[in-house]
Amino acid sequence: MNTRRTFVASSVAATMAGPLLAAEGAAGTSAGTGRKTIETDVLVCGGGCAGTAAALSAARHGARTLLVEKAPFAGGIITSVGLPYFDGISNIGDHRVVVKGIALELLSKTGVCAPDAQVIKPHNPTIPNTFEFKVLLDRELQAQKDRLTVLYNSFACEAESSNGRIRNVTIANKDGLVTVRPKVVIDCTGDADVAAWAGTPTEQSAEVQPLTLHxxxxxxxxxxxxxxxxxxxxxxxxxxxxxxxxxxxxxxxxxxxxxxxxxxxxxxxxxxxxxxxxxxxxxxxxxxxxxxxxxxxxxxxxxxxxxxxxYPWIGVRESRRLIGQHVLNEKEIMGGRRFPDAIATGCWYLDLHPNKTTLGSANDFKPEKVQPGPYDIPYRSLVPQKIENLLVAGRCHSATRGAHASTRVTVTAMALGEAAGCAAALSLKNSTNVAELDGQKVREVLTTVNAGPFTDAA
Ligand SMILES: Cc1cc2nc3c(=O)[nH]c(=O)nc-3n(C[C@H](O)[C@H](O)[C@H](O)COP(=O)(O)OP(=O)(O)OC[C@H]3O[C@@H](n4cnc5c(N)ncnc54)[C@H](O)[C@@H]3O)c2cc1C
The missing domain is CATH 3.30.310 (TATA-Binding Protein)
Known part of the structure; x- marks a missing residue:
């Protein structure tokens, strides 16, 4: 007897209505395990800063999307450690907004700024209430319910790959172990869990930044x-x-x-x-x-x-990072290197917390030595070396430890997530693997929704 249930999310090319459909014994099931199977165009693992933006972006660009998040809510560090800051939204020098798109949209919906704000005071723009932000994200995700399914309390715990593609991702939740069969996976776990388990190169420094409970x-x-x-x-x-x-x-x-x-x-x-x-x-x-x-x-x-x-758990600043097609480094950030395939703009300083007591400020750095101007983040820093249907966004994208100390902040993570969601949907529309997608095309689509990058904007 076939006891598996299969949820089928059809391709972006198909006409879509209603949420993911449940069908007993549909194609792709196998007998005996009693496991539920879910088929989807895009699977986003981790619903934090990057993952929420990735899921919204993929769905808004037309892809059937499944978001799985281990917490019972979205928002990652903002909601799980109660962090109210939208750092990385604007340039230190002239306060110019350098990330728009979903990040600016969310910030404006908290009432902190106008939807078309051009200038925001850069250090720690503070949202008034992180619980309200949780509910705001629920609503934004629910608003995409025709294309987007959200599974909270769901932990991505295994990735099976063969011939350079992820075939299945196993998630664990109240349904037991569930097999997800995605066309594209976006790893926004912060820890590059899926990338590591799928067997593409990742790295973790021998010493990582300390953890903090708020x-x-x-x-x-x-x-x-x-x-x-x-x-x-x-x-x-x-x-x-x-x-x-x-x-x-x-x-x-x-x-x-x-x-x-x-x-x-x-x-x-x-x-x-x-x-x-x-x-x-x-x-x-x-x-x-x-x-x-x-x-x-x-x-x-x-x-x-x-x-x-x-707050429910201790916050992690740094862990595994993808070693992708391009590893963004601190020289490129500090030197303002331009990339034709830039898909996001960063601007935060190289903010590396040491594993020791520091009095007063968080680290011993001299700000002028670690403060870049707005800089490009290339699409290739989201693209793994070995898996063709995987992108990695947020703080675990491909960057050196020093560069990551800047790209890890909340708004930059959202910008990377939005770009990844856009790229995933574009790859499906163009029947191309995300690994082969031209980053300049992703940039063009991001520009049409006013998501940046804004590195060179006056
Ligand atoms: C204590 C602390 C203070 C910080 N202070 C600031 C600050 O002042 N300003 C600032 O801008 N940034 C700050 N940061 C940095 C910033 O918050 C993060 O780097 C940013 O949240 C990165 O976004 P992300 O989406 O990559 O990761 P996260 O926001 O951490 O999201 C990752 C999500 O993935 C989920 N997840 C993880 N593994 C799995 C899995 N296997 N399956 C399913 N779900 C999974 C997690 O539950 C989480 O929701 C701070 C970070 C910490 C920890």
């Missing part, structure tokens, strides 16, 4: 010099053996008058090692409580404070 404390009395007091208290806590590392400490009255949002935790770990990642989660939580305890003990402004919440 948390909030309520009932704090705003007081002059509170940042310095928090820092002194943490220096003391560290000397007492209560806290291994910290930075900043990044204590900000961001979301409420008596509430601080803290991003001073620093946990060195290997985020692609399940056991070490679990250790880091536990260390992050322990450090959050240790920080609050120290401040309550040492600082009168914290006397009546209470621990509001820590």
């Amino acid at each position: 948390f909030r404390i309520g009932g704090v009395k705003p007081a002059k010099g509170i940042g310095g007091l928090c820092r002194e208290s943490l220096v003391k806590a560290q000397a007492l053996g209560e806290l291994p590392y910290f930075y900043g400490p990044g204590v900000m009255f961001l979301f409420g008058k008596d509430e601080v949002y803290v991003h001073g935790i620093r946990v060195p770990a290997n985020p692609t090692d399940a056991a070490d990642l679990s250790r880091a989660e536990m260390q992050g939580r322990a450090d959050a409580l240790a920080m609050h305890k120290a401040w309550k003990r040492d600082i009168p402004a914290f006397a009546d404070s209470y621990f509001l919440e820590a």
Whole structure:
């Protein structure tokens, strides 16, 4: 008996109506495993900054798309560690907006700027509420429901490839193990999970940037010099053996008058090692409580404070990166190298957090040495060497460690995701593999939807 269920998403060329269709015993099933099978044009793995933009972009450009995300919500770091910043949207020097498209659309829908904003104050444009952003993303994804299916609580856990193509991706969720048969895969897991499992070259530096759990404390009395007091208290806590590392400490009255949002935790770990990642989660939580305890003990402004919440998981800044057709490097970024196949514009500084305690700022760099002007990111830095139907977008795209320290920020990740979604849909329309697609053509299509790149724009 054939117990598999198959969901068929027809090709972009076909007339499409309604969500992915369920069909018992349809073509592509095999008997015996009881597994569900889903066929789709584009599979986006990871619904973070890059993946949400990739899924929206692929669907809006006409591709039947499936988005799988391990969290019960989209947004990645913005929603899972409560990070409200849209960094990378505008140039440091003249505040010119250098990423438009989906990133600017989302930012404007939070009420922070106009949909056609040309100038935005560059450092930390802050969205007012990351929960509302979660709901905004739900709505934007649901608005594409004719072409886009979203599976939250779904972890991509295996990729099978043969003859240079990914054939199946296994996801695990409440349906059990599910086989997805995609025409194109976009890996937006942040960790290049799918690329690594599919067998195309990836790399991870021996040392990666530290992990950080963000948390909030309520009932704090705003007081002059509170940042310095928090820092002194943490220096003391560290000397007492209560806290291994910290930075900043990044204590900000961001979301409420008596509430601080803290991003001073620093946990060195290997985020692609399940056991070490679990250790880091536990260390992050322990450090959050240790920080609050120290401040309550040492600082009168914290006397009546209470621990509001820590976000669901610790944030990962750096892990595996694709070694793609082009590995973007920091010289190219700092030198402003132009690429004919540029599909996105970056502008953030080379923001590399060290695995040690730093007081005040997050790193020891001199800004003038690490601050580029707006720079090109080529399509080929999304394209793997060995798999013809895979793109890798977001912080795990192909870049050196130094270059990634700039391209990893939220808005640049969204721009890369949007480009990948556009390329996936274009490849299907043109019956070409994404690996063979001309990046200049992707750029042309992105221009028609005002998504950039905007490197040279006046
Ligand atoms: C603590 C911290 C602070 C930061 N501060 C800033 C800042 O101030 N400004 C700024 O612009 N940037 C900041 N960044 C960087 C930025 O947030 C990220 O680099 C950016 O989110 C990258 O986007 P992404 O889509 O590649 O990854 P993410 O946003 O991390 O998204 C990856 C998504 O993939 C999902 N996923 C992972 N593996 C799987 C899998 N196997 N199957 C299914 N789903 C999977 C994850 O749940 C996640 O939703 C910070 C990052 C961290 C960690």
